[in-house]
Amino acid sequence: xxxxxxxxxGLCVVMTHSFIPPAFADRPPxxxxxxxxxxxxxxxxxxxxxxxxxxxxxxxxxxxxxxAGTPWNWSSHGSMILSMTNPTAADETFYVRVDDDxxxxxxxxxxxxxxxxxxxxxxxxYLSLTAPDIREAGGMRAAxxxxxxxxxxxxxxxxxxxxxxxxSFQIFRARPTAPAQIILHGISLSDQAATQSLDRLVDQFxxxxxxxxxxxxxxxRDLASQMNVERxxxxxxxxxxxxxxxxxxxxxxxxxxxGFFRTEQIDGRWWLVDxxxxxxxxxxxDVVAHNxxxxxxxxxxxxxxxxxxxxxxxxxxxxxxxGYIAGHLYHGNTFNFYGANLARKYGTDYxxxxxDTAVSRLRSWGFNTIGNWSNDRTWRKSSFPYVATVGAWxxxxxxxxxxxxxGQMPDPFDPEFTRAADMSIRYKAREVNGDASCxxxxxxxxxxxxxxxxxxxxxxLAYGALSLTTASPAKRAFLAQLHARYSTVDALNAAxxxxxKSWSDxxxxxxxxxxxxxxxxxxxxxxxxxxxxxxYFSTVSAAIKQYDxxxxxxxxxxxxxxxxxxxxxxxxxxxxSFNIYxxxxxxxxxxxxxxxxxxxxEFHFGALDRGMFSGGLGPVQNQTQRGTSYADYVAxxxxxxxxxxxxxxxxxxxxxxxxxxxxxxxNIGFVSITDTPYxxxxxxxxxxxxxxxxxxxxxxxxx
Numbered sequence: 001x002x003x004x005x006x007x008x009x010g011l012c013v014v015m016t017h018s019f020i021p022p023a024f025a026d027r028p029p030x031x032x033x034x035x036x037x038x039x040x041x042x043x044x045x046x047x048x049x050x051x052x053x054x055x056x057x058x059x060x061x062x063x064x065x066x067x068a069g070t071p072w073n074w075s076s077h078g079s080m081i082l083s084m085t086n087p088t089a090a091d092e093t094f095y096v097r098v099d100d101d102x103x104x105x106x107x108x109x110x111x112x113x114x115x116x117x118x119x120x121x122x123x124x125x126y127l128s129l130t131a132p133d134i135r136e137a138g139g140m141r142a143a144x145x146x147x148x149x150x151x152x153x154x155x156x157x158x159x160x161x162x163x164x165x166x167x168s169f170q171i172f173r174a175r176p177t178a179p180a181q182i183i184l185h186g187i188s189l190s191d192q193a194a195t196q197s198l199d200r201l202v203d204q205f206x207x208x209x210x211x212x213x214x215x216x217x218x219x220x221r222d223l224a225s226q227m228n229v230e231r232x233x234x235x236x237x238x239x240x241x242x243x244x245x246x247x248x249x250x251x252x253x254x255x256x257x258x259g260f261f262r263t264e265q266i267d268g269r270w271w272l273v274d275x276x277x278x279x280x281x282x283x284x285x286d287v288v289a290h291n292x293x294x295x296x297x298x299x300x301x302x303x304x305x306x307x308x309x310x311x312x313x314x315x316x317x318x319x320x321x322x323g324y325i326a327g328h329l330y331h332g333n334t335f336n337f338y339g340a341n342l343a344r345k346y347g348t349d350y351x352x353x354x355x356d357t358a359v360s361r362l363r364s365w366g367f368n369t370i371g372n373w374s375n376d377r378t379w380r381k382s383s384f385p386y387v388a389t390v391g392a393w394x395x396x397x398x399x400x401x402x403x404x405x406x407g408q409m410p411d412p413f414d415p416e417f418t419r420a421a422d423m424s425i426r427y428k429a430r431e432v433n434g435d436a437s438c439x440x441x442x443x444x445x446x447x448x449x450x451x452x453x454x455x456x457x458x459x460x461l462a463y464g465a466l467s468l469t470t471a472s473p474a475k476r477a478f479l480a481q482l483h484a485r486y487s488t489v490d491a492l493n494a495a496x497x498x499x500x501k502s503w504s505d506x507x508x509x510x511x512x513x514x515x516x517x518x519x520x521x522x523x524x525x526x527x528x529x530x531x532x533x534x535x536y537f538s539t540v541s542a543a544i545k546q547y548d549x550x551x552x553x554x555x556x557x558x559x560x561x562x563x564x565x566x567x568x569x570x571x572x573x574x575x576x577s578f579n580i581y582x583x584x585x586x587x588x589x590x591x592x593x594x595x596x597x598x599x600x601x602e603f604h605f606g607a608l609d610r611g612m613f614s615g616g617l618g619p620v621q622n623q624t625q626r627g628t629s630y631a632d633y634v635a636x637x638x639x640x641x642x643x644x645x646x647x648x649x650x651x652x653x654x655x656x657x658x659x660x661x662x663x664x665x666x667n668i669g670f671v672s673i674t675d676t677p678y679x680x681x682x683x684x685x686x687x688x689x690x691x692x693x694x695x696x697x698x699x700x701x702x703x
Contacts, residue, residue: 036063050087053173053180058584061172071100075164078192080127081151082171083185086117091621092180096127098169100161107405113157116621117182124152126190129163138198138302139295139329140658140665142614144208151190156614175582177636202656204305206294206337206673208611216611217674223345226676239363240690245383246437247368248278249693255279260550261385261439263574263597268701269641270597272575274385275436281638281692282385282439282645284369285670286602287652288358289378290339290351292673293318294655297332302657306335316340323661324406334660338652341674358651359384365670365682366689371647372442372557372601380435387554388441390428392540394420399474399532400467401448401460403560409448409461412536413473422543429547440552442601443540446559446579449533455522456514458562461532462525466510477535478528479506485524495520526564533568541572557601563590570594575644577601581617583636592642592702600637602649605629606667610678612653616666627684634688634695641699 035042039060041052053060066072074080086092093116101109113127128143145154173180203209205217217223242251255264257277264273272280293316296306307313316336323330339350346353355378362368362384370379370386379386396416398408410417425441432438450460465474486492489500497517500506516522537556544553555569555577569576576591579602591598605626606615620629630648637643653669670685671677 036065037061038063047186049184051171051182051184053176053182055176055179058175058587059172060176061170063168063170065168066166071164072166073164074129074166074189076191077163077189078129079151079190080129080169081188081190082125082127083122083152083187084117084125085122085183085185086119086181087183088181089119091116091118091625092182093173093619094182095172095174096155096169097172098127098129098161099167100163100165102167104167107159109161111157111159111161113155114615114619115153115155116619118621122185125155126151126153127155127157129161138201138657139299139327139663140613141663142665144196144198144201144210144613145608151192156608156619158614175584175587177583177585199301200304201302202304202337205341206656208613208656209304211611213610215672215676215678217341217676220344223341223674226674227345230677234360234364237364237686240366240686242693243368244274244276244278246274246276246278246280246385247283247363248274248276248280250278251693252279252697259436261436261552263552263644265597265702268703269696269699270644270702271696272439272597272644279693280368280385280644281696282369282599282647283367283634283689283692284371284387284645284647285362285367285651286371286373286647287650288362288370288374289651290342290354291336291375292338292652292655293320293334293336293660294657295320295329295332295660296335298329299657303335307340313340313343316343320660325662330658330661330663337655338673338675345675355379361670361677365685366692367685369439369645369647371649372445373650376432376438380432380437383437385437385439387439388428388432388551390424390441391444392417392420392424396420397473399461399472400464401450401560402457402463403450403452403460404448405560406446407448409464410444410536411472411474412532412539413477415473418539421540425540425543426547429544432551433548434550438551440554440574441544441548442554442557442577443544444556445601447556449558449561449565450529451560451562454514455516455525459516459522459525459529462528463512463514465528465532466506466512469509470507474532477531479503481528481531482506482524485527495524497521529562529564530568533565534571537569537572554599554601566591567594570596575599579603579649580637583633585636585640588640592640596642597644598640598642599644600646602647603633604649604666604668605633608667610667610672612656612665612667614666616668623678623680626678627680627682630681631684631688634692638692638696639699641696641702643696 039054039057040062043050051062093114096113097110099110104110115125117123141158142156200209207216242249244250254277255273259275262273264271272282274280316339318334320331320334342350342354368385370384372387372389376386376388392410394416397411397414399411400408450457452458465478468475470476489503493500541553552574554575555573557577557579559579576596576598578600580600581603604616605618605620607620607622607626608615609622620626634646637646650668651670653672654664654666656665656673658665670681
C-alpha cells in the first residue's frame with residue numbers, strides 16, 4: 001500500500017511513504033490563506049489545524065479549490081484519507097464533499113460523505129473514490145463497507161465523480177445547532193481502492209451476509225422466537241398514562257369537541273385538539289406499510305436466494321417501471337423481502353397480523369399517529385389517528401427552480417394543475433369523509449420551492465419562469481404582474497438596471513442576472529414568489545374545503561422553501577409542515593409568527609452497526625445514539641410553542657440493497673427488514689413520548 005501526500009491547505013500528514021504525487025508535483029502547495037472558510041475559524045499549530053465550526057451559516061465549511069483551469073487528476077488513487085481529533089466531550093458528525101465540476105450542487109457532480117469522530121478521540125477515516133462505481137454497478141445509494149481497515153473507518157457516502165477532473169473538496173457540518181471543534185492532522189490520497197465483489201450480498205431474509213449483529217435472523221425459527229419475546233414486551237408496556245383513545249392528553253382540561261381534529265392556540269401555545277376535545281400532539285411514524293420492494297432484475301448475483309415460481313413466497317415478486325433515478329438497476333422486476341419475512345413470521349394472515357401488531361407497537365412505543373405514505377385504507381375507521389396522503393399527478397406544466405431534486409415545480413397557473421388537484425382530493429375525500437380518525441391531508445411533498453440566501457436559489461422560481469417561453473402559464477402570470485407594475489419597458493429598465501428594447505425581449509426565454517441588478521428587481525421577483533405560492537395553496541385549499549371541510553389541510557411538507565412560500569402557505573393551510581432532518585432553531589422562528597401551528601413531517605437518525613450501509617440523512621454512531629438523538633430532537637422541537645408534532649421517517653428499514661425507484665438503503669426504521677425491533681430506539685421513544693405533553697405545556701408562550 002502506498003500513501004501519497006495531498007499538498008492542500010498547507011497540511012502535512014505524518015505517515016510513511018508520503019510524497020507529492022506526479023499530478024501535483026509541478027504545482028506549489030495551496031497555502032492556508034487560499035482555503036475558503038465560511039463560518040469556520042482556523043488556528044494552525046505546526047502541521048495541525050484546529051477548525052472551529054460556527055452556527056451562523058447552515059453549512060459552515062472550509063473548501064480547497066484546484067488551480068483555475070487545472071483540475072486535479074486523482075484517477076490513479078482509490079481513496080482519500082483524513083486524520084483528525086475531536087478535543088471535545090461530545091461526538092461530532094462531519095461531512096466531506098469532493099466535486100468534479102464547478103456546477104456541483106451537493107447532489108450532482110460530487111461525492112458527499114459523512115462520519116462521526118468520537119469525543120476526545122483521534123481517528124482516521126477514508127472516503128472511497130471508487131465506491132461510487134460500486135454503487136452505480138449495484139443500484140444502491142450507499143455501498144457496503146470495504147476491508148480497508150489500515151486506512152481507518154469508512155465514511156458513508158453517496159454520489160459519483162470523475163476522479164480525473166477534481167475541482168474542489170470541502171469539510172463541512174450540516175445545519176449545526178451548537179459550535180464544534182475538529183483538529184485536522186492531515187489529508188492524503190491512497191492508491192488502495194475500496195473495491196469488492198457484489199456477489200451474494202444478502203441472504204434469504206434480505207440481510208447483509210458479511211457481518212453479524214444482535215438481532216440478526218439466522219434461521220426461520222428466529223422470527224417466531226423474536227415474536228414471542230416482543231409480545232411479552234408489548235404486554236408489559238401498554239403505552240403512556242393520561243391518554244384517551246386517540247392518544248390525546250387526559251391530564252389537561254377538555255376543550256370544545258367537534259368530532260374531528262382541529263387546531264387551537266391556548267395561552268400562547270399551539271395544539272391540535274382530538275375529536276373528543278382533548279389536547280393532542282401528533283407523535284407519528286411514516287410509511288407504516290409492508291410494500292418495500294428492491295430491484296432484482298440485472299442484480300440476480302447479489303442474492304443468495306430468491307424463490308422459484310412455485311414457492312408461496314413468489315407472491316412477493318413485483319415490478320416497477322419508473323423510478324426517481326435513471327438507470328436500469330433502479331427499476332425492473334422486484335422482490336419484497338419485508339413482506340416475505342412477515343409471511344414467514346405471521347403466516348398467510350400476515351396482512352392482518354401486520355396491522356394489529358403495528359397498532360400495538362405504536363401505542364406501546366408512545367406514538368399516536370400513522371404518518372404519511374402509509375396506505376390510509378389500512379387505518380380507516382380504526383380509532384387510531386392517521387393522515388391522508390394526496391398529491392397532484394398529471395401532464396400539467398412545470399417550472400424549474402434550481403432546487404429540482406424530485407423534479408420541477410408544478411405550475412399552479414396551469415388549469416391542468418387545478419383539475420389534477422381537484423380530482424385527487426375529490427377521490428381521496430370519498431374515502432375519508434366522516435372518518436374521525438383522519439387528522440387531515442398532506443398534499444404533495446418536498447416540492448421545488450427554491451432555497452438559500454443567494455438570489456439564484458432564493459428566487460429560483462422567478463428565474464425559472466422567465467427562462468421559459470410564453471407557452472408557460474407561470475411566465476404569463478409573471479409578465480402580467482410586471483405589466484401591471486410598470487407602464488412602459490423604459491420604466492422596467494430603470495427599475496431593473498436592464499436594457500430591454502421591448503417587452504418582447506422579456507417574452508422570449510430570458511436569463512436574469514445573478515445576483516439581481518437592483519433591489520427593485522429583487523422586490524419584483526419576491527412578489528412573483530408570493531403570487532406563485534398563493535395560487536398553489538389557494539387552489540389546493542379550495543378543493544379540500546369543497547370536498548371535505550371536516551379535515552385539516554396539513555400543508556406540503558416543505559424541505560426547500562422561501563419565506564415567501566411559507567408566508568403564503570399560512571394564509572390557506574391549517575398546519576404548516578416541514579420535513580426537518582437537521583434542526584436549526586433560527587431557520588423556523590420566522591414561521592412561528594405566522595399565526596398557524598407547525599409540524600415536522602419527516603426526521604430520522606441511522607447508524608451502521610446492524611448490517612446497513614447508510615445512516616440516512618441523520619447519521620449517528622450506533623443504535624444507542626439513535627435513541628439519544630430521537631429524545632433530543634423531539635424534546636427540542638416540542639419545546640417550541642408553535643410545533644404540534646413530529647413524524648419519524650420511517651417504520652421499517654429500507655431494503656439492504658436499496659428501494660426500487662432510487663436505491664435508498666438507509667437504517668432508519670424502528671424495525672429491521674426482518675421485522676426485528678430496535679430496542680435502543682424503542683426504549684428512548686417510550687420514555688420521550690410519555691413526556692411530550694409536559695414538554696409542550698412548559699414551552700415559552702408565543703408573544
